[in-house]
Structures are given as structure tokens and as C-alpha cells.
Amino acid sequence: MASFESHEHDVLIIGAGGAGLRAAIEAAASGVRVGLVCKSLLGKAHTVMAEGGAAAAMGHVDDRDNWKVHFADTMRGGQYVNNARMAELHAKEAPDRIRELEAWGAVFDRTPDGRILQRNFGGHRYPRLAHVGDRTGLEMIRTLQDHAIHLGIDVHMEVTVIALLKDGARVVGAFAYDRERGRFRVFRARAIVLATGGVGRAFSITSNSWEYTADGQTLAYNAGAALQDMEFVQFHPTGMVWPPSVKGILVTEGVRGEGGVLRNKEGKRFMFGDIPANYKSQTADNEEEGWRYTQGDKNARRPPELLTRDHVARCIMREVRAGRGSPHGGVFLDISWIKERLPNGAEHIRKKLPSMYHQFKQLADIDITKEPMEVGPTTHYIMGGIRVDADSQMTDVPGLFAAGECAVGLHGANRLGGNSLSDLLVFGRRAGKYAAEFAKQQVPGRIDAAEVDGIAKRSLECFERGADGEGPYHVQHDLQTMMQDHVGIVRKESEMQEALVKLIALRKRAEKAGAVGNREYNPAWHTAMDLGNLITISEAITRSAIDRKESRGGHFRDDFPEKDPAAARFNVVVRKGADGAMHLTREPIPPLTKELAQIIEEEK
Amino acid sequence: MATTTALPPTATFRVWRGEGAQAGFQDYTTPISDGMVVLDAVHGIQADQAHDLACRWNCKAGKCGSCSAEIDGKPRLMCMTRLNQLDLTKPVTVEPMRAFPHVRDLVTDVSWNYRVKQRIQKFTPRSPDAPDGTWRMQQADIDRVQEFRKCIECFLCQDTCHVLRDHMKHEEFIGPRFLTYVAALEMHPLDTADRTAELKQADGIGYCNITKCCTTVCPEGIHITDNAIIPLKERVADRFYDPLKALVRLVRGTPAK
Numbered sequence: 001m002a003s004f005e006s007h008e009h010d011v012l013i014i015g016a017g018g019a020g021l022r023a024a025i026e027a028a029a030s031g032v033r034v035g036l037v038c039k040s041l042l043g044k045a046h047t048v049m050a051e052g053g054a055a056a057a058m059g060h061v062d063d064r065d066n067w068k069v070h071f072a073d074t075m076r077g078g079q080y081v082n083n084a085r086m087a088e089l090h091a092k093e094a095p096d097r098i099r100e101l102e103a104w105g106a107v108f109d110r111t112p113d114g115r116i117l118q119r120n121f122g123g124h125r126y127p128r129l130a131h132v133g134d135r136t137g138l139e140m141i142r143t144l145q146d147h148a149i150h151l152g153i154d155v156h157m158e159v160t161v162i163a164l165l166k167d168g169a170r171v172v173g174a175f176a177y178d179r180e181r182g183r184f185r186v187f188r189a190r191a192i193v194l195a196t197g198g199v200g201r202a203f204s205i206t207s208n209s210w211e212y213t214a215d216g217q218t219l220a221y222n223a224g225a226a227l228q229d230m231e232f233v234q235f236h237p238t239g240m241v242w243p244p245s246v247k248g249i250l251v252t253e254g255v256r257g258e259g260g261v262l263r264n265k266e267g268k269r270f271m272f273g274d275i276p277a278n279y280k281s282q283t284a285d286n287e288e289e290g291w292r293y294t295q296g297d298k299n300a301r302r303p304p305e306l307l308t309r310d311h312v313a314r315c316i317m318r319e320v321r322a323g324r325g326s327p328h329g330g331v332f333l334d335i336s337w338i339k340e341r342l343p344n345g346a347e348h349i350r351k352k353l354p355s356m357y358h359q360f361k362q363l364a365d366i367d368i369t370k371e372p373m374e375v376g377p378t379t380h381y382i383m384g385g386i387r388v389d390a391d392s393q394m395t396d397v398p399g400l401f402a403a404g405e406c407a408v409g410l411h412g413a414n415r416l417g418g419n420s421l422s423d424l425l426v427f428g429r430r431a432g433k434y435a436a437e438f439a440k441q442q443v444p445g446r447i448d449a450a451e452v453d454g455i456a457k458r459s460l461e462c463f464e465r466g467a468d469g470e471g472p473y474h475v476q477h478d479l480q481t482m483m484q485d486h487v488g489i490v491r492k493e494s495e496m497q498e499a500l501v502k503l504i505a506l507r508k509r510a511e512k513a514g515a516v517g518n519r520e521y522n523p524a525w526h527t528a529m530d531l532g533n534l535i536t537i538s539e540a541i542t543r544s545a546i547d548r549k550e551s552r553g554g555h556f557r558d559d560f561p562e563k564d565p566a567a568a569r570f571n572v573v574v575r576k577g578a579d580g581a582m583h584l585t586r587e588p589i590p591p592l593t594k595e596l597a598q599i600i601e602e603e604k
Numbered sequence: 605m606a607t608t609t610a611l612p613p614t615a616t617f618r619v620w621r622g623e624g625a626q627a628g629f630q631d632y633t634t635p636i637s638d639g640m641v642v643l644d645a646v647h648g649i650q651a652d653q654a655h656d657l658a659c660r661w662n663c664k665a666g667k668c669g670s671c672s673a674e675i676d677g678k679p680r681l682m683c684m685t686r687l688n689q690l691d692l693t694k695p696v697t698v699e700p701m702r703a704f705p706h707v708r709d710l711v712t713d714v715s716w717n718y719r720v721k722q723r724i725q726k727f728t729p730r731s732p733d734a735p736d737g738t739w740r741m742q743q744a745d746i747d748r749v750q751e752f753r754k755c756i757e758c759f760l761c762q763d764t765c766h767v768l769r770d771h772m773k774h775e776e777f778i779g780p781r782f783l784t785y786v787a788a789l790e791m792h793p794l795d796t797a798d799r800t801a802e803l804k805q806a807d808g809i810g811y812c813n814i815t816k817c818c819t820t821v822c823p824e825g826i827h828i829t830d831n832a833i834i835p836l837k838e839r840v841a842d843r844f845y846d847p848l849k850a851l852v853r854l855v856r857g858t859p860a861k
Contacts, residue, residue: 043757105792105794132753135667245640524656525656
């Protein structure tokens with residue numbers, strides 16, 4: 001083991017998107033030595049793709065907003081299987097986290113009186129999303145990045161962690177490789193924060209980049225932590241569907257927030273036809289009222305296009321399946337129509353949605369100020385993840401923390417748009433704070449040299465197979481297609497059972513995949529190593545989805561299309577057993593505190 | 605530019621492979637289809653012919669600035685370069701950025717950029733405007749800063765800048781990306797720091813002779829030269845080269861800083 005490059009930090013943060021950066025800032029501010037591992041270059045993580053905004057009940061645009069309404073909206077959107085304490089902390093702390101960004105240099109769009117402007121988004125009762133046009137994520141990650149680089153944090157760019165190292169029950173380090181030279185690295189740490197994002201690469205149509213291969217979830221699972229709610233995957237209703245090479249790329253919900261409408265090929269605004277009972281009282285029943293809402297009329301109710309993402313995605317699927325879809329298998333999303341209502345409509349669209357304008361113009365030859373976009377659902381986010389303590393973000397494994405998309409709890413069965421960016425800030429900060437506190441109380445742990453040598457040896461085996469092994473890209477592609485077909489947006493028992501069988505075969509293929517070339521910046525090797533994570537997490541998603549015999553939020557079962565009230569009382573949890581197999585349990589959701597129950601009742 | 609010309613079934617890409625003195629072009633012919641971008645073709649080559657072909661990418665939507673390369677000699681994002689914009693009758697060359705040390709294939713070592721940014725005086729806000737610790741800013745006052753903050757740090761402007769690319773003045777000149785970064789800080793309504801002296805000395809703004817190549821290649825359409833660099837040059841000129849002020853300083857014996 002002596003030959004491996006070694007680093008020592010008090011707190012090691014794995015992942016450098018919004019949650020990881022925010023955690024690093026907080027930990028560094030408390031005086032501990034912090035290491036930050038990025039799978040890509042700093043500032044390129046998926047947070048950069050977030051478009052619409054960060055939800056925080058600041059009440060700048062509508063002063064009726066407050067944390068209670070935000071809390072109730074988050075719980076309603078999550079169909080009440082959320083961790084209520086996390087939803088409470090999130091709603092209470094998000095405004096301060098946004099203001100803090102301003103103190104660090106973020107430049108949000110403004111209200112006429114010079115405060116941070118807020119916009120409408122699906123499932124949020126009042127305009128709540130602090131934003132910068134449609135590039136809020138870029139603003140956020142850059143602000144955090146530019147603040148963090150002056151805090152003495154050690155940044156390890158283009159490094160991938162492949163195992164967590166434990167000393168007894170406690171996590172004490174991580175084993176990784178660097179992309180550039182393919183050399184292994186040992187990180188010693190007294191506390192570790194996982195902030196690795198999502199799992200989108202397990203599906204073929206996704207808005208996620210190559211990085212989102214369930215690294216954190218699998219690292220935690222293999223280290224003995226519990227994964228929860230893995231059946232809840234968010235299929236964002238509006239991804240690009242044409243041309244084929246851009247299929248899945250996100251089209252922000254902000255388009256609908258600014259007045260964009262969904263139509264089928266008959267020109268009908270089909271969302272008016274299917275408004276769920278628990279949203280009826282908050283949803284406009286005519287086009288005129290919906291339009292007034294998007295233009296800031298406080299007496300108007302929101303248009304049905306701004307219902308929650310799970311619902312809108314299913315309505316789009318229904319239209320497509322009924323043969324009422326657009327030419328390339330989606331539906332039409334039209335923002336250009338607002339020119340009928342606004343004298344400078346085209347200009348307004350370019351100003352409010354510049355990167356959407358850009359994206360369609362350049363990638364699809366579509367001018368969104370003149371014609372509708374074609375859109376369809378795309379795998380976007382996973383609500384499920386590593387189970388953590390609501391306040392401290394510590395997992396079941398002492399010394400191991402998780403925050404952001406790879407953790408679970410805030411979003412329940414369906415995440416509201418805009419709640420992710422605020423999630424990263426609120427819980428990234430908490431994870432950093434409590435990880436630093438934990439680290440200060442620890443003595444260094446012992447790392448098992450034989451264990452590390454074993455991991456290194458196993459991760460190089462694909463080179464021994466070389467060109468005789470199957471190409472890792474093909475295995476990944478087949479996995480993605482299988483998961484999309486069998487455990488995608490509409491699920492049923494028989495197909496998912498079949499998926500479990502296919503996953504066994506895919507794992508065998510993954511174990512025999514080969515990598516050609518040498519270790520230096522070799523994506524074949526990297527892909528081969530990511531496969532194991534993707535397959536483990538696909539199994540967790542599939543098993544959890546089989547177990548939840550109802551439809552709720554992002555989880556829709558063709559064979560159980562209704563919600564089952566009894567299923568609102570538990571979360572599905574998976575753990576790695578001593579036998580190495582995946583074990584699944586249903587764990588009861590603790591009852592709401594009196595105060596929170598009352599808020600939900602009042603805000604109904 | 606709605607071009608609807610049908611694409612041929614395959615195209616040939618002349619890709620820079622290898623590292624160090626052994627590196628060179630290699631041709632790959634790969635199937636192509638409607639709407640494809642150069643990054644798709646590179647991925648196709650990677651999946652079927654050259655599994656270990658190294659390239660950076662993330663978002664595939666022009667938002668992260670990872671897949672910068674030189675395509676047919678022009679610095680561009682591979683994910684935003686449609687094949688129907690290229691001449692496919694001859695091989696399309698795909699090379700790494702040339703202004704940075706080469707790592708392997710299409711990957712370069714861009715770490716210099718991160719070191720440069722760290723040197724620049726950080727954002728230093730004035731005290732809050734309101735008792736609750738918040739500030740007030742008008743949209744009109746932040747429009748120009750927001751233009752600079754659109755930067756995705758693809759470093760294509762650095763790649764094309766002759767001061768860096770041809771003259772290798774990396775130690776003396778921070779390049780268009782970071783002049784834009786300084787402009788975003790200097791023109792931020794809340795910022796109180798003064799970076800004029802460092803612009804002149806450490807940042808080497810004088811090296812820029814406003815050929816506007818950076819503006820031409822910016823995938824975000826930021827007016828780097830006109831809106832960022834020239835106003836900063838004016839600040840430097842005003843502080844250090846105004847003859848009247850120089851006379852006053854001479855009389856008072858106080859140097860410019």
C-alpha cells in the first residue's frame with residue numbers, strides 16, 4: 001500500500017456540485033482541514049445544468065409566502081412519504097441560504113424594488129424561485145466555487161472514489177483513482193461527506209451526464225448504510241425528443257412558469273382534462289386564469305401545466321400512447337403564443353429563457369419565439385437515496401454523511417422543481433457543519449493495507465481481459481435500455497421481475513468487461529468500473545419498485561394505478577446483508593409532530 | 605440557420621490521438637444521423653472503434669464548458685457543433701485545445717486557469733443596505749455583470765488568444781476569461797475591492813491588443829472585448845496614464861497605485 005499516493009484531511013467531501021461545495025465551505029469555516037474530490041473539473045458538476053431556480057419562501061413577490069406554505073407544498077408534492085423534519089428545516093433555512101449566496105457575489109434577477117426576484121414553478125403555491133434567467137445552477141455553482149477557492153480547501157479534480165474504508169464500524173478513509181494518470185490514491189479522513197448526485201445513467205433517456213453513475217449511493221450501500229425510497233425516480237416531463245442525439249436534454253419548467261403551454265397534436269391543452277383532487281382548489285380551470293397567474297395576478301390560480309412533475313409526465317405519456325403525440329413521440333410545448341398577449345413577446349422570451357432559446361436554435365433548428373418545442377419525459381432525478389439523520393445528515397455508518405441528491409428524505413415520492421437547489425444549500429451546509437464537529441472528536445482510524453491492495457487489484461482486472469472482454473460501453477448501453485423499458489416511467493410486476501433476471505446476466509457481463517489501452521485518461525476503464533455501481537443501484541430501484549404495490553409520485557404501476565393509503569405509512573429500505581445480498585424492509589414513517597400536522601391541515 | 609440538407613450515412617473524423625511526441629492524427633469513419641453533433645460522433649467512435657479515446661464532456665447542452673476542442677481548426681464546444689454546419693466531404697479534424705499542455709487524445713491540462721482565478725482579489729461586498737443583512741440592486745445595474753457571469757469556463761477564449769496560444773505569456777497575462785472575471789467583480793454593484801493596479805501588473809491587461817478573437821469564439825456570445833476588456837483598459841489608462849493626474853502626482857510626490 002505504501003506505493004499509493006496518500007492524502008489526509010479531517011473532512012473529505014466526495015462530490016463538488018452544489019451540496020459538496022456548500023459542505024466544504026461550512027466545514028472549512030469551522031477550522032478543519034477539508035479535501036474536496038470532484039469527478040470532473042471543478043465547477044462542471046450537474047448543478048451547472050439546473051435552470052429554473054432555487055425555492056425559498058422569501059416572499060419578495062408575494063408576501064403571503066412563508067416557510068409553512070413551502071413546507072406544506074413540499075409535503076403535498078412528495079405525497080407525504082417525505083421526512084417531515086427535513087422538509088421543515090429546508091423550508092425554514094432556505095431563505096438564509098439564498099441571501100448568503102448574495103453576500104458571496106451571486107447576482108440574482110431583481111424585483112422592481114431591488115430585491116431578489118422569485119418566479120412561479122410547478123407545485124409551489126406562490127412565486128418562490130430565486131433565479132437568474134434560466135441559468136440559475138451556473139450562477140449557484142460559480143458563486144460557491146469562487147467563494148470556496150479562497151478558504152484553503154484542497155481540491156482533487158478528476159478523481160473518482162471507488163471504495164470507502166472502515167475501521168470497525170466507523171468510516172476512516174476512501175480509495176480512489178485519478179483520471180489523468182490512472183494512479184490510485186488513499187484518502188484518510190475523520191469524517192466523509194457523500195455529495196455525488198444521482199443515478200441517471202442507469203436509464204437510456206436522461207438529462208444526466210456520464211458522471212451520474214450512483215457512486216455515492218453504492219459506496220454507502222457497500223459500507224453498510226441504508227438506502228431508502230429507491231423506487232421514486234423523477235421523470236421530468238419536458239426533455240428534448242428531437243433530434244435523436246439530444247433526446248433527454250432538459251427543457252426547464254421555467255418555460256411553463258413564464259406562460260408556456262402543453263398541447264397535443266390536435267392543438268388541445270390536455271392538462272386541463274386531468275387535475276388531481278388534492279390540487280383542484282389551487283389550479284385554474286380555464287386558460288384565461290392560468291395566463292393571469294403566470295403574469296403575477298395574485299387572485300388567479302396556477303395553470304395545470306404547473307402541476308407536479310410526476311403528474312405532468314404521466315399526462316404526456318398518456319397523450320403519446322393514445323396517438324395524440326407530436327411527430328417525434330412527444331407533445332408540443334409552446335411559449336411563442338405569448339406574443340399574442342405581450343407586445344414584446346419574442347424579446348421577453350429571449351430575456352427570460354436565453355439558454356432555452358439558444359439550445360433549441362442550435363441543436364434543433366427551432367426558434368422558440370416562433371414555433372413550439374417537442375418535448376417528452378426524461379430521467380432527471382432520484383428522490384430516493386442514502387438514509388440520513390434529518391438534522392446532522394449522518395448516515396447509519398458513523399462518520400459518513402450524505403447531502404443533496406444522493407441523500408433521501410426531503411422530497412418524498414416526488415420532488416418539486418426548485419427544491420433541489422435549495423436542498424443542496426440547506427443540507428450541504430448541515431452536512432459540512434456536523435461532519436466537521438464529528439471529525440474534531442475523532443482520533444485517526446486505521447486503514448487496512450490488505451483491503452486496499454485487494455481493491456486495487458480487482459479494479460485492474462479489466463485490463464487483463466483487454467480486447468478479449470466485452471466493451472464496457474455496450475454493457476452500459478444494454479443496461480440503460482433494459483432499465484428504461486422495464487423499470488421506467490410506467491411499471492408492472494412481470495416486467496420488473498424480468499428486469500431482476502436480466503440484471504443478473506448484466507452483472508456477469510460487467511464482471512467480464514475488458515478495457516484496452518493503458519491507465520492514463522482511459523474512459524473505457526472508467527466506464528467498466530462505473531458499471532458495478534449502476535447495476536447495484538438498478539437492482540435497488542427494481543426491488544423497491546416491485547415492493548411498492550401502489551402508484552405514488554414518481555412511481556407509477558400499471559398493475560396498481562391507485563394510491564394505497566396504507567402505503568403512505570412506510571418507506572421501502574434496502575441494505576446489504578452479511579451474505580452480500582440485497583435485503584429489503586418496510587420501515588414505518590414516524591408520525592408528524594402536532595405543529596407540522598396542523599400546518600399541513602391549515603394549508604390544504 | 606435552418607439547414608435541412610440530408611447528411612451522408614457516414615463521415616470521417618481525423619482525431620488527435622496519443623500523447624507526447626507519439627501523438628498524431630488518426631482517421632475514423634463512423635455512422636452519422638440527423639441532428640448529430642461532433643461529440644456524438646466522438647462517442648460513437650469511442651463505443652465502436654477506440655474504447656480508450658479520451659475526451660472531457662458533461663452536460664452535452666453547452667452549459668458546462670467541458671468538451672472544448674478545435675474542430676476543423678476552430679475552437680468550439682463539441683456538444684454544440686452540429687455536423688450539418690461542417691464540410692463533411694473531407695475529414696473533420698478534431699484536436700485538443702492548443703494553448704494548454706496536452707494530456708492525452710483530446711484532453712488538455714487546464715489547471716493553470718484554476719490557479720489564475722485563485723490569485724484574483726475575491727468579491728468584497730459593501731455593508732448590507734437593509735437591517736436584515738440584505739442589499740438592494742436594480743436590474744438595470746446588474747445587466748452588464750450578468751452578461752459576464754454567463755461564462756461557462758470552457759476556456760475557448762484562452763485557447764484562441766494569441767498572447768497565450770502563440771506567445772505563451774501564461775505567467776504574465778491572465779487571458780480573456782479572467783479579464784472578464786475581473787470585469788464581473790469590478791462592475792458588481794456591491795463590490796468594494798480595487799483591482800486596477802493588479803490589472804496593470806499581475807494580470808497583464810496591456811498585452812491584449814483587442815483583436816477580438818476571444819469574442820468570436822465565445823459560445824455564450826459574451827462581448828468579451830467590448831464590454832469587459834476595453835472598459836478595464838480605460839480604468840487602467842485613467843489611473844496610470846492620464847497626463848494631468850500624472851502631473852498632480854509628480855507635484856505631490858504620490859505614486860499611482
